Amino acid sequence: xxxxxxxxxxxxxxxxxxxxxxxxxxxxxxxxxxxxxxxxxxxxxxxxxxxxxxxxxxxxxxxxxxxxxxxxxxxxxxxxxxxxxxxxxxxxxxxxxxxxxxxxxxxxxxxxxxxxxxxxxxxxxxxxxxxxxxxxxxxxxxxxxxxxxxxxxxxxxxxxxxxxxxxxxxxxxxxxxxxxxxxxxxxxxxxxxxxxxxxxxxxxxxxxxxxxxxxxxxxxxxxxxxxxxxxxxxxxxxxxxxxxxxxxxxxxxxxxxxxxxxxxxxxxxxxxxxxxxxxxxxxxxxxxxxxxxxxxxxxxxxxxxxxxxxxxxxxxxxxxxxxxxxxxxxxxxxxxxxxxxxxxxxxxxxxxxxxxxxxxxxxxxxxxxxxxxxxxxxxxxxxxxxxxxxxxxxxxxxxxxxxxxxxxxxxxxxxxxxxxxxxxxxxxxxxxxxxxxxxxxxxxxxxxxxxxxxxxxxxxxxxxxxxxxxxxxxxxxxxxxxxxxxxxxxxxxxxxxxxxxxxxxxxxxxxxxxxx
Amino acid sequence: xxxxxxxxxxxxxxxxxxxxxxxxxxxxxxxxxxxxxxxxxxxxxxxxxxxxxxxxxxxxxxxxxxxxxxxxxxxxxxxxxxxxxxxxxxxxxxxxxxxxxxxxxxxxxxxxxxxxxxxxxxxxxxxxxxxxxxxxxxxxxxxxxxxxxxxxxxxxxxxxxxxxxxxxxxxxxxxxxxxxxxxxxxxxxxxxxxxxxxxxxxxxxxxxxxxxxxxxxxxxxxxxxxxxxxxxxxxxxxxxxxxxxxxxxxxxxxxxxxxxxxxxxxxxxxxxxxxxxxxxxxxxxxxxxxxxxxxxxxxxxxxxxxxxxxxxxxxxx
Numbered sequence: 001x002x003x004x005x006x007x008x009x010x011x012x013x014x015x016x017x018x019x020x021x022x023x024x025x026x027x028x029x030x031x032x033x034x035x036x037x038x039x040x041x042x043x044x045x046x047x048x049x050x051x052x053x054x055x056x057x058x059x060x061x062x063x064x065x066x067x068x069x070x071x072x073x074x075x076x077x078x079x080x081x082x083x084x085x086x087x088x089x090x091x092x093x094x095x096x097x098x099x100x101x102x103x104x105x106x107x108x109x110x111x112x113x114x115x116x117x118x119x120x121x122x123x124x125x126x127x128x129x130x131x132x133x134x135x136x137x138x139x140x141x142x143x144x145x146x147x148x149x150x151x152x153x154x155x156x157x158x159x160x161x162x163x164x165x166x167x168x169x170x171x172x173x174x175x176x177x178x179x180x181x182x183x184x185x186x187x188x189x190x191x192x193x194x195x196x197x198x199x200x201x202x203x204x205x206x207x208x209x210x211x212x213x214x215x216x217x218x219x220x221x222x223x224x225x226x227x228x229x230x231x232x233x234x235x236x237x238x239x240x241x242x243x244x245x246x247x248x249x250x251x252x253x254x255x256x257x258x259x260x261x262x263x264x265x266x267x268x269x270x271x272x273x274x275x276x277x278x279x280x281x282x283x284x285x286x287x288x289x290x291x292x293x294x295x296x297x298x299x300x301x302x303x304x305x306x307x308x309x310x311x312x313x314x315x316x317x318x319x320x321x322x323x324x325x326x327x328x329x330x331x332x333x334x335x336x337x338x339x340x341x342x343x344x345x346x347x348x349x350x351x352x353x354x355x356x357x358x359x360x361x362x363x364x365x366x367x368x369x370x371x372x373x374x375x376x377x378x379x380x381x382x383x384x385x386x387x388x389x390x391x392x393x394x395x396x397x398x399x400x401x402x403x404x405x406x407x408x409x410x411x412x413x414x415x416x417x418x419x420x421x422x423x424x425x426x427x428x429x430x431x432x433x434x435x436x437x438x439x440x441x442x443x444x445x446x447x448x449x450x451x452x453x454x455x456x457x458x459x460x461x462x463x464x465x466x467x468x469x470x471x472x473x474x475x476x477x478x479x480x481x482x483x484x485x486x487x488x489x490x491x492x493x494x495x496x497x498x499x500x501x502x503x504x505x506x507x508x509x510x511x512x513x514x515x516x
Numbered sequence: 517x518x519x520x521x522x523x524x525x526x527x528x529x530x531x532x533x534x535x536x537x538x539x540x541x542x543x544x545x546x547x548x549x550x551x552x553x554x555x556x557x558x559x560x561x562x563x564x565x566x567x568x569x570x571x572x573x574x575x576x577x578x579x580x581x582x583x584x585x586x587x588x589x590x591x592x593x594x595x596x597x598x599x600x601x602x603x604x605x606x607x608x609x610x611x612x613x614x615x616x617x618x619x620x621x622x623x624x625x626x627x628x629x630x631x632x633x634x635x636x637x638x639x640x641x642x643x644x645x646x647x648x649x650x651x652x653x654x655x656x657x658x659x660x661x662x663x664x665x666x667x668x669x670x671x672x673x674x675x676x677x678x679x680x681x682x683x684x685x686x687x688x689x690x691x692x693x694x695x696x697x698x699x700x701x702x703x704x705x706x707x708x709x710x711x712x713x714x715x716x717x718x719x720x721x722x723x724x725x726x727x728x729x730x731x732x733x734x735x736x737x738x739x740x741x742x743x744x745x746x747x748x749x750x751x752x753x754x755x756x757x758x759x760x761x762x763x764x765x766x767x768x769x770x771x772x773x774x775x776x777x778x779x780x781x782x783x784x785x786x787x788x789x790x791x792x793x794x795x796x797x798x799x800x801x802x803x804x805x806x807x808x809x810x811x812x813x814x815x816x817x818x819x820x821x822x823x824x825x826x827x828x829x830x831x832x833x
Binding site: 039040167170171174183184187188191192197198199372373399401402403404440446447448449450452453454455456457458459460464480494498500 | 609610611647648649650651652653654657672673675676677678714715716734735737738767769770771772773
């Protein structure tokens with residue numbers, strides 16, 4: 001990013017175009033890797049790379065898990081980029097930032113209210129609280145990491161909705177004879193490469209969508225409201241940008257003080273009436289100012305100095321308050337019911353351990369994306385507020401496929417261990433119990449055997465006992481009663497998922513303190 | 517300019533939506549083809565040909581299938597040039613390779629694909645809807661995809677938009693169900709089950725294999741014999757080839773234990789799925805009338821289960 005005047009090729013217009021090109025490429029790349037992280041997609045080391053580029057997620061995971069993952073070294077790339085170019089990640093690469101740019105209202109719209117500059121310190125507060133909470137092995141606040149927000153929302157809300165819309169269109173048009181062949185060809189093109197074979201369902205999809213819509217709606221208060229004021233990753237990179245090498249400098253001899261740059265600045269860091277002064281911690285290097293300047297007076301050049309402190313920069317008091325908030329928060333979360341007793345239906349993905357999942361999982365939702373049956377769902381309060389949006393298996397919605405080990409393979413932080421298929425097949429995640437008051441055979445004395453039929457184990461964990469029982473009318477009838485051998489059962493949940501009695505005749509319970 | 521463009525876009529979107537709504541309305545008005553034509557379940561066999569053929573012996577599956585089909589009058593009896601053929605193997609789960617006998621032998625499928633192609637079929641598709649795991653993955657792991665593609669066939673992942681309601685006028689308990697529409701539209705449907713133990717039906721074979729093309733599978737279990745026969749009464753099967761190269765004697769239909777697998781190198785072929793299932797039952801040590809759906813189908817007149825009374829050609833290689 002050289003001075004525009006000294007470089008006749010890279011005009012301000014071209015700089016802006018280059019930035020947009022990089023932004024769209026990065027967003028498309030992110031979406032492509034998201035799509036490719038389906039079961040049977042691309043190599044897992046590749047598809048989860050964006051999350052391992054994320055310095056906030058990786059740093060918090062390092063602190064909380066007390067274990068260095070070699071893959072997390074990728075995050076050093078973004079840190080190095082920031083040391084050189086400041087928050088260029090935010091302006092050029094961050095896929096959520098690009099989504100917010102695309103979804104921005106026209107700049108001409110008057111802001112609804114003039115937000116105070118102090119609001120910028122919220123992101124630092126969030127950052128410190130996240131990192132200090134990580135010291136207390138808590139990663140709950142990573143739900144506010146921009147990459148986890150985007151990936152989770154794509155998985156749980158956006159992509160399933162796109163699938164529904166496309167399916168509805170296909171089904172509506174398919175009866176028209178003339179259109180059948182083209183629709184057939186289209187369907188083969190997009191399934192299963194881009195869309196699932198069968199529709200997947202996610203709990204609280206609307207909640208995730210609402211969160212995301214709210215985040216976008218903040219743009220109407222100020223462009224990139226999220227990035228300016230709230231984003232904890234932006235806060236981290238902003239602090240690093242205090243020492244960044246390449247910065248925006250206004251050539252004083254050229255500046256007329258017209259404030260055209262200040263009006264265009266999407267993060268509002270260029271101050272009005274101060275000859276274009278700005279804060280490197282807030283500047284995303286988007287180069288809109290370069291384009292706005294009628295005299296081409298802006299330059300970006302290497303500077304070796306610490307950036308000027310700003311009134312909204314974190315103060316000692318704020319840091320102490322964050323430590324206090326994190327400590328109190330961790331304390332409260334640790335006195336929640338979930339910290340003492342597992343929810344009976346808390347079933348975790350294969351190999352994940354309740355005692356350390358919370359301190360490893362970065363809440364990215366990659367495992368839910370990879371799960372081919374939709375069994376993996378975001379936890380609501382099963383694991384307490386602390387475990388919100390960590391993965392749980394909900395056999396009501398999907399089962400843990402006996403031939404799949406995708407979640408552990410794709411997890412960027414090994415919160416779900418990367419088990420090979422043979423090991424995964426013998427790793428229990430829960431135990432199935434028959435509810436004899438609901439089971440069709442036990443309660444209604446009719447043969448069903450679906451659970452037994454579905455049990456995927458080489459020697460089935462569900463066996464049938466052909467027994468004479470007395471029914472409600474006092475007649476003796478012969479029924480095949482299912483029984484679970486808990487030693488063999490791995491809790492995959494296909495029995496519950498397929499149970500014709502509305503998934504109530506047999507249920508998978510948490511491994512918890514299981515005697516098996 | 518921008519505003520106008522958006523308006524244009526919305527206008528076009530509205531037109532598109534209207535079009536799709538019209539399509540939906542058209543279909544809702546019953547302008548589609550009536551389903552379940554009163555065709556007989558099986559084409560009438562010529563009197564000089566065997567009703568059912570069994571080929572067994574220490575030969576490759578390919579050889580057994582070819583010999584069985586030749587004895588039955590050749591594939592040309594069922595497949596005409598230009599036909600659209602669907603082969604329905606049993607790919608119920610994608611957990612194991614074919615050696616575990618949970619899924620149909622891939623070479624049996626591939627041989628049928630080649631025979632159909634050789635008879636001039638325009639298109640030969642192979643498909644199933646697994647109950648455990650993804651179809652795409654099951655196709656690959658069972659090697660049915662590999663062998664089918666090598667034989668010039670296509671694998672199709674069943675698409676939810678193609679399922680249509682099927683009336684079953686002959687059904688005694690199940691009067692309608694939702695099945696894969698292409699099965700009803702194809703010129704020829706060939707059922708290629710593998711003979712497996714099943715704890716409720718005793719035997720999973722040709723008629724039971726048809727559950728793979730329907731949606732409401734869970735409801736079948738409450739009267740599995742009658743409802744399976746009812747389903748079979750609506751599916752226009754031309755040919756059934758039972759893969760008994762390996763049979764699964766325990767822990768069916770999912771399998772997973774090689775000790776439960778018995779290799780008996782047998783292929784059964786008949787235009788009558790009831791007859792084919794009846795013979796397969798004997799391979800698992802059952803009598804045809806022990807299998808509830810065979811009993812129900814016989815009572816409905818869908819086919820024959822009187823093995824003693826029918827012309828059976830046994831080929832030993």
